[in-house]
Amino acid sequence: MPTKIEKDAVSGRDTTGHEWDGVKELNTPLPTWWVYTFWATVVFAVVYCALYPAWPWINGHTRGYLGYSSRAELTRELEVQTKERSAFVDRIRSASLEQIRKDPELFNFALAGGRSAFQTNCMQCHGAGGAGSKGFPNLADDDWLWGGSVGQIYQTIQHGIRNTDEKSRQTLMPRFGVDGLLTPAQVGAVTDYVLSLSGHGKANAEGAKIFAEQCVSCHQADGKGNQEMGSPNLTDGIWLYGGDRDSIYHTIFFARNGSMPPWGQRLDDATLKMLAIYVHTLGGGR
Amino acid sequence: MPMDGGDFYATRVKVYPRAVSGRWRSVKWAVLSLLLGIYYLVPWLRWDRGPGAPSQAILLDLDGRRGWIFDVVIWPQEVYFVTGILILGAIGLFLATSLFGRVWCGFACPQTVWTDLFMLVERLIEGDRNQRMRLDHEPLSAAKAVRKVAKHAAWLLIAAATGGAWVFYYVDAPTTLLKIVRGEASLEIYFFIGLLTATTYLLAGWAREQVCTYMCPWPRFQAAMLDEQSVIVSYQKQRGEPRGKHKAGASWENRGDCVDCRLCVNVCPTGIDIRDGQQLECIGCGLCVDACNETMDKVDRPRGLIRWDTLARQQARERGTTVPWRPVRPRTILYAAVFAVVAVVMLGAFVLRSATDLSVQRDRSPNFVRLSSGDVRNSYTVKISNKSQQPRNFRLAVTGLPRAAVTIANIADDANHTPTLTVHADAVGTFRVLVTVPANQAPTGSQPIEFVAADPDNQQSATHGSVFVGPPR
Numbered sequence: 001m002p003t004k005i006e007k008d009a010v011s012g013r014d015t016t017g018h019e020w021d022g023v024k025e026l027n028t029p030l031p032t033w034w035v036y037t038f039w040a041t042v043v044f045a046v047v048y049c050a051l052y053p054a055w056p057w058i059n060g061h062t063r064g065y066l067g068y069s070s071r072a073e074l075t076r077e078l079e080v081q082t083k084e085r086s087a088f089v090d091r092i093r094s095a096s097l098e099q100i101r102k103d104p105e106l107f108n109f110a111l112a113g114g115r116s117a118f119q120t121n122c123m124q125c126h127g128a129g130g131a132g133s134k135g136f137p138n139l140a141d142d143d144w145l146w147g148g149s150v151g152q153i154y155q156t157i158q159h160g161i162r163n164t165d166e167k168s169r170q171t172l173m174p175r176f177g178v179d180g181l182l183t184p185a186q187v188g189a190v191t192d193y194v195l196s197l198s199g200h201g202k203a204n205a206e207g208a209k210i211f212a213e214q215c216v217s218c219h220q221a222d223g224k225g226n227q228e229m230g231s232p233n234l235t236d237g238i239w240l241y242g243g244d245r246d247s248i249y250h251t252i253f254f255a256r257n258g259s260m261p262p263w264g265q266r267l268d269d270a271t272l273k274m275l276a277i278y279v280h281t282l283g284g285g286r
Numbered sequence: 287m288p289m290d291g292g293d294f295y296a297t298r299v300k301v302y303p304r305a306v307s308g309r310w311r312s313v314k315w316a317v318l319s320l321l322l323g324i325y326y327l328v329p330w331l332r333w334d335r336g337p338g339a340p341s342q343a344i345l346l347d348l349d350g351r352r353g354w355i356f357d358v359v360i361w362p363q364e365v366y367f368v369t370g371i372l373i374l375g376a377i378g379l380f381l382a383t384s385l386f387g388r389v390w391c392g393f394a395c396p397q398t399v400w401t402d403l404f405m406l407v408e409r410l411i412e413g414d415r416n417q418r419m420r421l422d423h424e425p426l427s428a429a430k431a432v433r434k435v436a437k438h439a440a441w442l443l444i445a446a447a448t449g450g451a452w453v454f455y456y457v458d459a460p461t462t463l464l465k466i467v468r469g470e471a472s473l474e475i476y477f478f479i480g481l482l483t484a485t486t487y488l489l490a491g492w493a494r495e496q497v498c499t500y501m502c503p504w505p506r507f508q509a510a511m512l513d514e515q516s517v518i519v520s521y522q523k524q525r526g527e528p529r530g531k532h533k534a535g536a537s538w539e540n541r542g543d544c545v546d547c548r549l550c551v552n553v554c555p556t557g558i559d560i561r562d563g564q565q566l567e568c569i570g571c572g573l574c575v576d577a578c579n580e581t582m583d584k585v586d587r588p589r590g591l592i593r594w595d596t597l598a599r600q601q602a603r604e605r606g607t608t609v610p611w612r613p614v615r616p617r618t619i620l621y622a623a624v625f626a627v628v629a630v631v632m633l634g635a636f637v638l639r640s641a642t643d644l645s646v647q648r649d650r651s652p653n654f655v656r657l658s659s660g661d662v663r664n665s666y667t668v669k670i671s672n673k674s675q676q677p678r679n680f681r682l683a684v685t686g687l688p689r690a691a692v693t694i695a696n697i698a699d700d701a702n703h704t705p706t707l708t709v710h711a712d713a714v715g716t717f718r719v720l721v722t723v724p725a726n727q728a729p730t731g732s733q734p735i736e737f738v739a740a741d742p743d744n745q746q747s748a749t750h751g752s753v754f755v756g757p758p759r
Contacts, residue, residue, distance in 0.1 A: 111696060131652030140665070143658040236658035281695045283655055283665055283720055 114278025140283040148286040154276035158264035165262035177253030301557035304415035308576025329454035370632035381621035387518035388570035400490035449482030495556035514597040550574035643671035644748035660725035672709040728756035
């Protein structure tokens with residue numbers, strides 16, 4: 001408690017009323033504008049606490065009169081966005097893939113939407129730019145297992161490959177070595193023959209004979225494969241599981257049967273269409 | 287605590303400037319009308335740019351990221367033109383200050399112009415200096431309340447118009463005014479009108495000369511541009527002193543011409559006494575010159591006791607000689623030269639600016655693609671800016687890479703064939719470009735190449751360097 005407020009003789013001003021060993025301090029109050037500003041912030045804080053969530057409580061926090069929450073605001077913003085987009089999304093849903101590609105406005109919307117959906121759902125296996133990796137096809141080149149037209153891409157995305165979807169793309173490569181269809185020596189011979197198709201290994205009569213008996217039904221007599229069956233072209237330089245002799249031997253001995261989920265069960269049709277159009281422009285679309 | 291027992295905080299002594307008329311007052315009215323006229327009316331100037339483009343002569347469209355200035359359209363990446371104008375403004379201010387002292391402060395500064403306007407309103411409603419002082423000392427009465435309310439209402443109205451006019455530089459003025467009146471404008475618009483209404487009202491109505499004395503940095507360092515050859519408002523001490531009251535008909539022997547009427551002090555918008563010499567608070571408006579001339583006419587002495595003069599001439603006059611004014615001196619030559627150089631550079635940049643801009647970004651994922659034929663392909667994101675007001679067609683080519691085939695992947699429908707790229711008026715076209723090289727021509731590693739976008743119609747073209755990456759051997 002201040003002991004005694006008195007006037008300072010020299011300056012004519014009040015002291016603070018405190019005294020330390022005979023030393024007294026002049027009272028120098030804060031500037032008025034500063035005090036007003038301070039009280040204004042106090043008032044603001046009280047009003048704010050009443051209107052907005054402010055104080056932690058045993059089981060949560062005070063909600064405030066306005067009932068504001070950032071989550072509700074996000075939900076509202078998302079709803080607004082969905083509504084804004086819905087005009088385009090509805091048009092994409094009702095249009096055919098060819099119609100979308102002929103309408104620059106829809107096409108650009110589909111590209112942007114497709115890119116976004118690709119980054120969320122597809123890049124985990126196929127890479128950010130569609131470059132793929134061993135076992136996961138490159139979507140930017142012109143080599144397609146199941147066809148590179150926008151319709152074929154759409155169907156592949158919708159139903160997937162070798163899964164439980166009824167319309168999924170279904171073919172199986174036999175396990176020539178494991179199931180005893182071919183002896184290891186025969187597998188070696190046909191491996192060399194397959195390599196020779198792209199100008200690398202030694203063409204040999206035994207390999208050619210085995211190929212004619214076992215492989216042409218899917219990979220065709222010329223080895224160029226068949227997109228109806230998802231059987232790859234063996235004559236080009238693109239190998240999904242590796243193009244060296246050991247990898248191809250392994251492929252023939254144990255077989256390779258890659259799988260892809262049916263995205264039609266998870267994504268709506270408009271997103272599937274946008275994805276197909278986006279993937280088609282990655283570089284290899286036909 | 288100052289040793290003299292004074293206060294830490296100087297209490298403001300309210301300034302009640304008296305009305306004055308004369309040459310400099312007229313100049314100030316003219317400049318005020320011109321500047322306020324420009325400020326309030328320019329957003330309403332219309333300019334026909336054809337369909338699809340705004341019809342406002344000067345529009346800084348922040349949402350659309352374009353500055354429309356008559357037939358010139360400034361894109362965000364050309365914002366250096368604004369920098370250039372600011373540099374020119376600064377150097378021009380230095381030059382004007384070294385020649386004529388604080389003409390900017392006294393005549394053209396928005397703080398001065400709006401304060402002058404607010405003082406005019408104040409004078410019309412509350413009367414001149416003496417009436418205003420009396421009114422402020424009166425106890426509150428109905429008559430006083432009416433005058434005060436009327437004054438503040440008028441001030442707020444002007445302030446709101448000022449904030450409104452500011453907003454109109456950024457949005458279409460006629461449609462936005464309607465929206466504002468109907469309460470349909472966006473929150474940002476109301477916020478900025480409110481903000482500028484508040485600053486105008488507070489700075490021109492309440493803070494006034496305190497802005498110049500305490501808030502503005504310019505008075506602190508403008509003295510560095512002044513020298514003894516700068517024309518400033520000055521009191522001719524050798525002629526005025528010793529000052530004193532003068533009775534009509536009395537002799538002028540052994541006394542100065544200053545009759546100590548204090549008119550120069552009473553008209554001063556910053557409340558200083560010019561007879562104390564050059565001081566920080568003086569904004570160089572010249573109103574004391576008008577006031578003193580009025581008095582000199584009355585007492586029948588020559589005008590110019592307070593006048594625009596240089597320090598050098600004043601000192602010479604004290605010695606009984608005269609020297610000419612030297613406007614051309616190293617300082618002014620330097621400022622003028624820098625001004626000219628910057629102006630020429632900016633003008634050159636402006637005249638030579640292209641209506642076409644090209645930017646190329648190589649896709650790195652995948653780094654390159656090997657096609658089934660063995661050919662190697664790189665993909666690029668190409669952006670062509672068409673800064674003109676017509677849609678244009680560009681031909682895209684690649685140099686530095688023999689037998690390269692250029693195709694566009696993202697054109698609807700006829701993809702992969704025609705490399706003629708259409709870009710809308712005043713827009714950026716984004717294209718995914720595939721460059722394919724036959725297997726035996728593919729470079730090992732990275733090879734520099736150049737993209738060329740040419741407009742066959744007007745021979746304009748733009749280039750952008752990039753690289754083509756082939757597989758390592």
